[in-house]
Amino acid sequence: MKNKEVKVKCFKCGNKYLTSQMRYDPTNPKNIVCMSCLDRKSQPSKKQKQEKKPENIRYYCVKCNFKFLRKKSQKITSCPYCGKQGTLTTKTDANSLLKTAGQEFKP
Numbered sequence: 001m002k003n004k005e006v007k008v009k010c011f012k013c014g015n016k017y018l019t020s021q022m023r024y025d026p027t028n029p030k031n032i033v034c035m036s037c038l039d040r041k042s043q044p045s046k047k048q049k050q051e052k053k054p055e056n057i058r059y060y061c062v063k064c065n066f067k068f069l070r071k072k073s074q075k076i077t078s079c080p081y082c083g084k085q086g087t088l089t090t091k092t093d094a095n096s097l098l099k100t101a102g103q104e105f106k107p
């Protein structure tokens with residue numbers, strides 16, 4: 001009696017492989033893909049590299065109106081100008097801040 005091996009069709013490339021060579025698609029577990037399709041997927045994409053660019057956050061002190069930029073990784077709790085704590089806000093609406101951009105401190 002011949003051992004009949006079950007082959008599964010890859011969702012991505014459409015080729016049929018043995019079940020031992022197939023894996024569930026991690027991003028969509030309903031689909032089954034072959035190992036070679038998974039390998040292609042796991043390689044780092046250019047998009048992920050672009051996200052590594054350091055990002056500055058604009059802080060604004062509501063107490064003394066001091067505005068400054070800091071790297072996103074840095075955590076600031078007190079104002080470097082007046083030294084008060086809890087007065088800093090990371091306003092995202094740039095319009096009100098841009099009016100007095102001349103005072104802005106850039107590292």
Ligand SMILES: [Zn+2]
Pocket residue numbers: 010011012013014015033034035036037
């Ligand atoms: Zn495939």
Ligand SMILES: [Zn+2]
Pocket residue numbers: 061062063064065066079080081082083084087
């Ligand atoms: Zn301040």
